[in-house]
Amino acid sequence: MTPLAALLRERIRTKGPISVAEYMATALGDPDHGYYRKKDPLGAAGDFITAPEISQMFGEIVGLWCVATWQTMGAPRRFNLVELGPGRGTLMADLLRAARLVPEFERAARLHLVETSPALRKAQRKTLGERRVRWHDEFAQVPRAPTLVVANEFFDALPIRQFIFLDGIWRERLIDCVQDEFALVAGPPLLGDLPWGCHGAATDGAIAEVCPAARSLAAAIGQLVTQNGGAALIIDYGPTRSGYGDSLQAVRGHRYHPPLADPGEADLTAHVDFQALAEAAAPAVAHGPVAQGLWLRRLGIEMRAAALAQANPSKAGEVALACRRLIAPSEMGTLFKVLAIAAPNLPTLPGIADEEGRR
Numbered sequence: 001m002t003p004l005a006a007l008l009r010e011r012i013r014t015k016g017p018i019s020v021a022e023y024m025a026t027a028l029g030d031p032d033h034g035y036y037r038k039k040d041p042l043g044a045a046g047d048f049i050t051a052p053e054i055s056q057m058f059g060e061i062v063g064l065w066c067v068a069t070w071q072t073m074g075a076p077r078r079f080n081l082v083e084l085g086p087g088r089g090t091l092m093a094d095l096l097r098a099a100r101l102v103p104e105f106e107r108a109a110r111l112h113l114v115e116t117s118p119a120l121r122k123a124q125r126k127t128l129g130e131r132r133v134r135w136h137d138e139f140a141q142v143p144r145a146p147t148l149v150v151a152n153e154f155f156d157a158l159p160i161r162q163f164i165f166l167d168g169i170w171r172e173r174l175i176d177c178v179q180d181e182f183a184l185v186a187g188p189p190l191l192g193d194l195p196w197g198c199h200g201a202a203t204d205g206a207i208a209e210v211c212p213a214a215r216s217l218a219a220a221i222g223q224l225v226t227q228n229g230g231a232a233l234i235i236d237y238g239p240t241r242s243g244y245g246d247s248l249q250a251v252r253g254h255r256y257h258p259p260l261a262d263p264g265e266a267d268l269t270a271h272v273d274f275q276a277l278a279e280a281a282a283p284a285v286a287h288g289p290v291a292q293g294l295w296l297r298r299l300g301i302e303m304r305a306a307a308l309a310q311a312n313p314s315k316a317g318e319v320a321l322a323c324r325r326l327i328a329p330s331e332m333g334t335l336f337k338v339l340a341i342a343a344p345n346l347p348t349l350p351g352i353a354d355e356e357g358r359r
């Protein structure tokens with residue numbers, strides 16, 4: 001039994017069943033045993049790999065997007081460049097290298113990293129070298145100023161609550177201990193409808209997921225960029241429109257793992273509800289979401305791949321494979337989406353207009 005499983009069992013024994021959100025927050029963020037507090041989980045030797053770790057092209061394109069968006073903001077002489085959950089710092093390092101094309105951008109940027117993992121803060125320090133950086137535990141600590149926010153695979157780690165529709169009534173799904181195993185059970189009936197509204201007519205057994213932390217963060221980002229100028233680029237996995245379904249999943253050693261087994265030892269994520277983020281960010285304007293593959297192609301990933309292959313022919317196969325992984329619909333190209341939240345005065349942002357050219 002993992003130390004966290006023992007802790008959660010004791011909590012359930014004394015207080016009763018806990019919400020999925022409490023389970024997820026503890027499994028990922030417990031100060032002593034939480035998954036993200038202990039080690040660097042990224043890469044071949046870890047549990048999963050993310051887009052910036054697949055290829056430098058990803059962070060470079062995010063960097064070009066940031067430069068172009070900063071220019072549409074009127075190129076402020078000082079602005080916050082914020083990354084939420086920067087992992088090993090790879091995306092930020094690639095972003096800054098690509099942005100060197102416009103030295104004024106680099107000079108104007110004040111780096112703020114929102115990261116709770118001591119192990120990953122150390123990795124970020126190493127990747128970013130001498131560059132001046134301020135770390136924060138929460139986005140609320142970022143100073144008020146014109147701001148660009150970047151978040152790749154961050155929102156999917158925020159704790160979700162789940163609700164189940166049974167015999168015409170919504171109940172919160174809770175986690176109980178049944179014969180020494182964690183199990184999902186239906187909690188007491190909710191009075192009335194889901195507090196966040198339903199996503200259309202629900203059939204018996206439908207599961208609704210709500211991420212209060214993601215909604216408050218989107219609202220805080222929306223408020224900051226509306227009042228101070230700027231935009232956020234959110235890249236993650238999930239459907240374009242809110243819907244029903246159980247998306248809680250765990251990954252360990254690059255394989256799916258039962259989400260309620262081994263808390264603290266496996267990564268836990270859930271689909272990001274982009275529609276909910278867009279709504280919560282108002283009065284800031286949501287652009288997209290568009291599929292990651294389409295967004296990367298619009299911003300020239302195939303040309304960048306060709307240039308990298310030409311400069312280093314022995315790596316051409318590797319570069320082509322990485323590019324395919326990032327853009328192919330059967331890989332990350334369609335499941336992953338790109339959403340921007342921007343100050344209302346900003347025009348259409350690079351690569352994010354939809355097929356008809358609208359926002």
Ligand SMILES: C[S@@+](CC[C@H](N)C(=O)[O-])C[C@H]1O[C@@H](n2cnc3c(N)ncnc32)[C@H](O)[C@@H]1O
Pocket residue numbers: 028029036042050051052053084085086087088091114115116117120137151152153154157158
């Ligand atoms: C899946 S990793 C993604 C890392 C990186 N963005 C990438 O694409 O490689 C999630 C990141 O978010 C951080 N994180 C998770 N939950 C967090 C929270 N509640 N507050 C701040 N950082 C968090 C993790 O420590 C990690 O850096």
